[in-house]
Amino acid sequence: MAVGIIGYGAYVPRYRIKAEEIAAQWGDDPEVIKRGLLLYEKTVPNQDEDTVTIAYQAAKYALVRAGIDPKEIGAIYIGSESHPYAVKPSGTIVAEALGMTPEIHIADYEFACKAGAEAMFVCYSHVKSGNMKYAMAIGADTSQGAPADALEYSAAAGGSAFIFGSDEEKIIAEVLYTYSFTTDTPDFWRREHQMYPQHGGRFTGEPAYFKHVVSAGRNIMEMAGLTAKDIQWAVFHMPNGKFPLRAGQKLGFKKEQIEPGWVVPWQGNTYSGASPNGLTATLDSAAKPGDLILMVSFGSGAGSDSFIFRVTERINEVRDMVPKLWDLIHGRKFYLTYGQYAKFRGKIHLNPDV
Amino acid sequence: MRDVAVIGIGITKFGELWWQNLRELYVEAALKAIKDAGVDHLDSMYVGCMTSGLFCAQEHLASLMADYLGQRHIPAYRIESACASGGLAFRLGYIEVASGMSDIVLVGGVEKMLTGADATFALASAADQEYEAFHGNTFPGLYAMIARAHMAKYGTTREQMAAVAVKNHDNGSKNPNAQFPMKISKETVLNATPVADPLGLFDCSPVSDGAAAVILCPVDMAKKYTDTIIKVIGSGAATSTIALHQRDDITFLDAVHAAGKKAYEMAGLKPEDIDFAEVHDCFTIAEICCIEALGFCEVGQGGPFSEAGNTALDGKIPINTSGGLKSKGHPVGATGVAQIVELVEQLRGTAGERQVKNAKRGLAQNMGGSGGSSVVHILEVQ
């Protein structure tokens, strides 16, 4: 039985901050950031946006492309490391607002930047096992990065939603293979009650990102008996502009194969929504029927889930039904000063209301 | 139904009255009215107050005020209809006397707003809480939306609205009880801090403390207390949707129109028979819409009509001779009663510098929310 994505959608906010603006605040050289990390600007959530509203919008677009009754969806899993509540699910809000309740299984996932991809993994498995007809996976974040930390140049807002199903005529991208590679590697974390995450600096590179991403990519390709030449497009988790290009290079991919989903220089790292947005951007732009797409996520802590998809004819029917991610990234946008950004992101210490 | 007269009036200064609390304000106005009337007892009492609960965490006002007024054991009622609470309390007091149930009735209105409570939030409770206030709209915001629609539909200008504020401050400068008794220029209004576009600070009535009270009795009995019989000849009240977006025409205050129509019919009068009026100018645009709904000018023409001076003290129909809510102040629950106080001053000929010549019939129009309720009274000196 073929199982795959039958509907997908992405969303990023309209607000942006440029690398230059952040660099000016902290005395960094913006050219070093732009050249070194390949990060030019990032999305910032409006004050009324959070993981729930981003997930909602992406899910709404996915439902339009899927053309199914929301009540038929058996599960919704939202992966994020910025759920608006520490205790209370995000998924219930999105499911209620989109008319999926009450006969639905809901859980929120958290695994640093991998939570969206792991939701995809579980949704795929549910449909594959016959547990349910459709399942929706969302990766969305309003990412946290401490002021003056290198992460501040990348931590962005956005996300993607995917509905998995097995109706042959509805599948847009069939899942051919899945693979997971996970170890205990403390490269990035946030303790309870801390506002911002901590990270291991250069330790986040070789032992964390590259070890897991390259292993998950290499092993799934071996499992499939495929090489980078057989796969048209590749998406790797994008903590900055540079890492995914280097990971791709190690696996034999050319920059051109990565570029359709390489949204990070203009979008930033949307954490749980990073590799998911890479996949939607690829589906929205370069993917043609018959193409294979490799997607490798990465979540600190650390692990990678990888997928190989085969695109179907249906991509041409659904692509233009809703706004495409690249159009949202390069469309209407409003630039913020650092002060406005600090206010939007709740970084200013305010008086409590009396 | 018996004919009813107003035989006594009392009012406090309006403003930031840090040294008087809710009960003291009320009792001051009530004692003045009792003294003015010369009555030695009350049969019953009505207290108009919008939201002492949110401002002062105090409800159960009718008993509290009766007790502190030295009237323990009289029946007393607290009436709430947002900013029309005072006017509606007056109507109920009038009905009680007219019906024959009571002879001497005191109607008071009070609001203590400067208590540290968020006035914007408290006042927004007069809007549809779940469908207007929930979305962050405010009272200036609601009237600003009326203004924007009125400007788009009829070509009303900010200058025309400013003329209302300038005129009301002119009148208020002659009222010793006014909160802001200073004359202002059109430029002051136009250049004021924006509050809710297109309304600025000087398009808005202030946040005020204050109280007002009147004494009612049957006309037949009034002769015992006074030679100047001021009779209630028209009373009308009406409601409409409190959510502005559900009104058929956002620019037209249909509750004001309906209340006015009933009052005119009862009095057997037309708008042109009225010598002067107090109308609910919580915002400059509100006065423009009210005079339209009351028929003092054509619908849509309230702006040019005001700008041309027709509503000034010496104009065709003097409006808000007291200074209105804008200059006199707007302690919401007190306002409707304070309007009656001004009518009586004018009809007695005791309004001093702001006296309208040959004032025989006056109209008071009080309004709740963005026009979700309104009450109109017409008084005539016999």
Place this chain on the structure above:
Amino acid sequence: MIVPRHYKEMPQRYKLQGNRCKACGKVFLPPRLVCPCGSQDLEDYNLSWRGKILTFTIIRTPPVQFKYQKPYAVAVVELDGGGTIQCQVTDTPLEEVEIGKEVEIVFRKIFSEGEAGIHCYGYKCRVV
């Protein structure tokens, strides 16, 4: 504690669940049991997520729970297919908010209750 009140209005705030009078065709949000025309024969009706601005204002002196959002626009929106609502205009420069502008309804956080209360989600609009 706003929870029970907000919970009750969630179908309206999340899905624009209203109703329509079968006698006169008027559309309501929230749903009414009695139409102003007098009819009690109303049917469930979900309002459209597109419409146009009938009037608006820009709030510069907000109530306390909105104080860090100022200035923001609030509009009366007439929805395609009937019904009018009041909501904030988001994601739109204030100078672009005008009477007659086409808007789409979006799902947003309206406000959060204090430091530790719930987030209240609902509809806003943005100029398309």
